[in-house]
Amino acid sequence: MVQQCCLDPAAVFLPPGVIVPVMEPVRELLFCRKIDDGTDRVSLTLHREDFSALYPGMIRFTLAVSSKEQIRAIFRTNSFEYSPLVPLKAETVALQTADDWEQQLRTSPALFFQDHWPESPRHTPALSPDLVVIQGSPRGDGNCSILAGWAVETAHVLGKTVQVIYPHDMSIHCCIGCYQCYNTGSCVFTDDMAEIIDAVRNTSLLVVCSPVYTNTVPGGLKLVIDRCQAYHAERVISGGKQGQKGLLFSVAGRKGEENFICITRVVTAFLRNLDIEPAGEVLIDHVDAVKDIRTIDGIEPTVREKIIRLLTNPS
C-alpha cells in the first residue's frame, strides 16, 4: 500500500533541470517506520521498484532515513547485483539493513548520522559540444581519423562546437557487470569515462568512427560502449536529453558488405541503448587494398553532407 506520510527518495533525488524519464518503474512503499532518535522524529522507509520493463525481473530496493523533508541517509540494492554464486538476495539485504539501521537509530543516532550521509547531487557538466566524435581506431593516422577529420572540419565551418574522443588514449576500466549503476546512476569506477559521458549527455550528434576488428569494434571502443551502461542507468533513473542523433562511419579491410554485419548491430544497439536515434552510416569496405579512403570518389562529400544535414536540421 502506498502511504503519503513519508518522503519518496526517488522523487527527491531527481537532479535539477530534468528532462523526460526514459521509463517509470512501478514503485511501492513497503514500510515507513517512525523512530524517535532523541532530538527528532525520523522516518525509515523502504521502497520497492520494479524495473522488469527494463531487465527481466530487476527489482530495486531503496532504504532511506528522512527528517524534516530531507533525506539524511540512503541505501539502494537491486536484484541484478547478486550473481549466481552469491548466497544473498536484494530483498533480504534490504530488510536486514533496515533492521540494523533502526536499531542504530534507536540506540546511537549521532553515531549513525556520522557514518551515513545522503547522496551528493549529481555533478552537472559544462555545456556539451554540438558534435561528439568517437574516433574508435587505435591508429591515429588511419582511415577512421580521416573520416573523423572531415566530420570535425564540417562542423567547424558551420560554427558548431566539437569534441573528439580517442578511447585508446584514455584510461577506461572495463565494465565488471556489478549493476551498481542501477542503484545510483553512476559507475563505481572513477576514470576517463566521466568525461565521455559528460560530452555525450547533451550533444546533438554523436558520430562513431570505427574500423572493423574481428567483425566488430576494436577493444578500446568496446570499453566505452560497455561502460556507457552507467549512462543508460542514469537515464533510466533521472531521464535525459531527447532527440539526439547518431552516425556510424566504418571501414573494413576486406571486400564485401557482410564485413559490417556485426559492427552495425553493435553500434546500433549502443546508440539505441542511450536513446540516440541511428540516423545513417557510411560503410567503406576493401580498405586494406585501397589504403587511403581519400582516393575513393564521393566518400568525402557523402560524409560532409550527412554532418551538415544532421547539424543544421536535427529534426
Ligand SMILES: Cc1cc2nc3c(=O)[nH]c(=O)nc-3n(C[C@H](O)[C@H](O)[C@H](O)COP(=O)(O)O)c2cc1C
Ligand atoms: C586486429 C585487427 C582485426 C581486423 N579484423 C578485420 C575483420 O574482421 N574484417 C575486416 O574486413 N578487416 C579487419 N581488419 C582490417 C581493418 O578493418 C582495416 O585495416 C581498417 O582500415 C583499419 O582502420 P584504420 O585505418 O582507421 O585504423 C582488422 C585489422 C586489425 C588490426
